[in-house]
Amino acid sequence: MDKQSTQLVSCMYQYSRAIYRSIKDLIDPYAAPDQQIEFKRSVLDACEQTMVRLATDPHYFAKPDRALFQDIRRYYPITVQAQVGWAVEKGVNAAGEFIQKQIEAGALDGGIARCKATTRKGKACQRTPLPERDYCPSHQHLERAKVAA
């Protein structure tokens, strides 16, 4: 991963941790203890997925705060959902503004670049390409093939 992407991803994880910290103690207090741990893990996962998607797909991710809230609201009692919604909105918007600034500064061209290869399962490769290349280390032979053609 190039330095810029690495920095960006670590910033996104900081935003994700901040959102998680602001809402983790509001999780349903009447759920069983092991269930609460599971809920917290799901909330953290959802926060991270939202941040990664914001970083990799900023132009096509509409209403990321609403999407995250929809994903996690079931882990919270109705009485705190407004508070959770507000914390999520604030945290996701801060991350979104950060990404927007990176785009305006030219640091990103439509999000973190992704390898142009298709995996054996027919899905787009999610890995970051080598600096100034179109393909990741495991697909770099495709680039050579392209140059040769």
Ligand SMILES: [Zn+2]
């Ligand atoms: Zn690849």
